[in-house]
Amino acid sequence: MPELPEVEHVVRALSPVVVGRRILVAELKLKRIAPDVSRPAFARQLRNSLITAVGRRGKYILFQLESGTVLATHLRMTGKFVSLTTDESLPPYAHVIFYLDDERRLVFCDMRQFGRMRIFTKPPRELQSLAPEPLSNDFTEDYFLETLARSRRPLKQLLLDQTRVLGLGNIYAVESLFLAGVNPRKAANKLSKPRVRKLYLAIREVLQEAIDAGSTLQINLADGNGSYFGTTERFWRVYEREGEPCVKCETNIKRVVQGGRSTYYCPKCQKN
Secondary structure: OOOHHHHHHHHHHHHHHHOOOEEEEEEEOOHHHOOOOOHHHHHHHHOOEEEEEEEEEOOEEEEEEOOOOEEEEEOOOOEEEEEEEOOOOOOOOEEEEEEEOOOEEEEEEEOOOOOEEEEEOOOOHHHHOOOOOOOOOOOOHHHHHHHHHOOOOEHHHHHOOOOOOOOOOHHHHHHHHHHHOOOOOOEHHHOOHHHHHHHHHHHHHHHHHHHHOHHHOOOOOOOOOOOOOOOOOOOOOOOOOOOOEOOOOOOEOEEEEEOOEEEEEOOOOOOO
């Protein structure tokens, strides 16, 4: 599943393609992609809609429409947008097709069919309950300190809770914990204030680092094959490096399972 930095790059790739374009026709070919609306209603609500902006809230991609309506898309594991001319063949797993006013089609493809779309004017509960954006001014040290102080969950599991800390998937959670020198199994409310600050700064550094490294992530809206995210060539400090030497102390990286997810850490650098 793509994480926040990857979704940010998708938004940046989509913006010049769709902003200022009008959706002439919206065709929902697979109902489960938009389970809260009928096919006729999906087409009716989006017909002749002008896209004024493309943004993001957490991992949701938001198409802002001139009417005040928002089309929200969650890519999940294999969802992707593809931009095609009217003459080009549809790619595999084309489940939603938007016919634009520049004689192009924006196609949503999803091999595993886990992606979801919603149309709304008032943000639904799942968006309202999301934590502050981690690189925004709302994500303060005080907010983070209070959030950790209220929870006895292991830090790694708390960091994956999007209602507490937004945008950290498995990769960036373990990378942040390593950078801060914090043990992923430590109870959140047991972390001292100085170490909370280190973890707070590490989260922002790791996410910004990933966004800045966007040149390694090729978002090609003309390519209907494969995934956006299958060929990332990033070097991770600990993620998926079980048994390899730590980049700081050369102790072998260990792996444990927390909440059904693999956690990678250095037993020497992350003792506490």
